[in-house]
Amino acid sequence: MRFADTRAAARPRLRHRHGHRRRIRALAVLAALACAPGLAAGCRASGPRSAADVGVGQVDPAARSQLPPEILARGLVTIATDPTYPPDEFRQSDGTLVGMDVDLARAVGAKLGVRVQFTQVQFRDILAGVQQGEYDIGVSSITDTTRREELGDFVTYFQAGSSLLVRGGNPLTLYPDDESLCGHRVAAQEGTVEVDPVLSSRSAQCVADGLRPITTVVVAAEADSRAAVLSGRADAMFEDAPIASYETAHSGGQLQTAGDQIDKAPYGFALAKEDKPMDDAILRAMQDLIDDGEYAAILSHWGLTAGRVPAATLDGAIN
Template identity: 40%
Template structure:
């Protein structure tokens, strides 16, 4: 997860938000590369030939890394206004990683909970979709840390439902399917029942944008999401939402590759280190206002 605020000085109108949410719900889309949506060009970097030479032959054979992503998670990864180009700070940063290795990227959109199975089956060469590194995921894939975030709650402005994150028993809460936030709210609901209180009604959405829209409409009382995602939602809804409580349980995000691609994971890690050293890494995050979630030492499976 990450710590820090989302970007955009110019906020979307309610109509623009609805358009963005509907586009984010589109089916599979592909694009090569990916443009920055932060109002300035994505940072560029030069090839490090020593690193490029270490990329496994099977990965570099066609010169393109096929990336699986859930493009419904602004500002990390989401569809641009054309409805097909995947943009976000995850995209800018991984494009820079690929460029450092002398490769291009091809992004394929899919539901979040289908991405890691897609990586393990060979459908994607890497998963880039704000995956929090945890023991369960490390049982099936190898992960390379690149960012850090936490969880934060958001509710309608003024908190009309009277949401207390420490006691949300009986409330209706929105989360994205397959996220650590689902585990979080499930555990909270179980505690409610143990304490003799009403369970939390947990509504799961395939797209984070749908979870956000459910809170804006009043269908749900609040949502849990990664901290920059919540902050971005507040800005993009023109203040119809507000953040609730503090950021908690910070943890790293990781790129996901198959268990047998240790060498690929290590070269991704070293490309990140090179980007940190030459300033490209910080520039990619600053372009989206999420530099507070930057890390100094990318690692494999840590």
Template identity: 40%
Template structure:
């Protein structure tokens, strides 16, 4: 992350991409043969993604979408013998675009939840929790944040589920609600905390850890990681692409390529042993 010292802001750039070449995989014909006919014929899978949400997906200095999930996607493409055609989209438009067929799949750090499973299917590839951050020296308790201003990226799990539930509990206890401050990107939420515009931020644990690591000592964790749940690649409900992706992810796990990619991006803590379809705990 390049730090603009004059303003105290941060932005994700090529400098945050690990050195060395991306990890690639070999094609597995028996899995590739199961691809839907239209995808096999086109030789590509159309993917919707929403950067910046480093280290999972963000842009380098040349405007390319990169990150841990992107490298994993490209390795899946290797297994299937197709190109992953990744396009930028607003986060809240990706699932509708997958449902309509504009995208074949979505990859944007989607938490697999029972509510979302009503609309789409998920192929799991990682386990992440929720982690809050604060400015160094502050004393923020995520379980007692009534009346605080908390930054979130819009339409994330933290925006839709976590902060509203905590705020409702505050009101029920006769305390002031949490002032949820929504930002279009995680960069903006992080910058707001650094600049003192909010008291804390809430994001998925690898994203918060990444922001803290690149804040030059200005941010630190607030509380422990909680509510672990799987990330999943999104496909249309009952799409034949889902089982193919699940097999491709499992192939990467079994071959060791998955672990190599996770290690390259510092994402070992959330590694899984088995890729599943629709594994939401709640």
């Protein structure tokens, strides 16, 4: 989840494992993530999809007609992404850009009858780059929130929460929804909602309950969180549930998720604020992908069907 809110969030009430405090209502875990790439035998293969496999020949004239004239003239949509979040967006060993978001963006481009061009950008800079006109869209597992909607528009297309990763066997008995994290070191990537509000609000509740705060180990990249846990610099880490499932599947048993995912929220394609033609074009194209089954096929390919939504929405933040 990207672009952390800078204002304080309401503190969650932490659950005491001995029953003395009210439990946070935990959200259901993404069961279908059991079929995330490499997680279990019998799951659908999740290798890269060729651009030729995505949405070819399915131009929606009505959606295309909504595009701004300058985009129609150049026949190209520029997309900012941070490809360090498998299986959503990442690079293979040969540098090929793949992932759920990559496939969805290409399919949207096919609906609009334009080419898509990805630019690798640090996620903390994506939203600002879109608002400043450097890119047409930001597509990078970006969580839509009401505060972010004050700065930009979002076409939502997926649901995901945050997961807590710990060392294999969970030796410190840590969970995301109780007081067990109080006094511990938890890593999260700079600028994500895992830093704020997920960790900041839980740490504040620890203090309010007379316990030690959580020490947030802020890192520059997702891989740094993993390294911090495995090296002992952090006791646990938070990251988006789809990425957490992928990480555990590829950790050789060194990492595992603890408890259920929390704070489930929608992902959105980030767009410039109140750019109605672009909003309408992307919204219609995404809805067409949902209606014609291409959306479901892409999610199934990446083992992410549990995050499926029935309809695309404009500015559909939950909180």
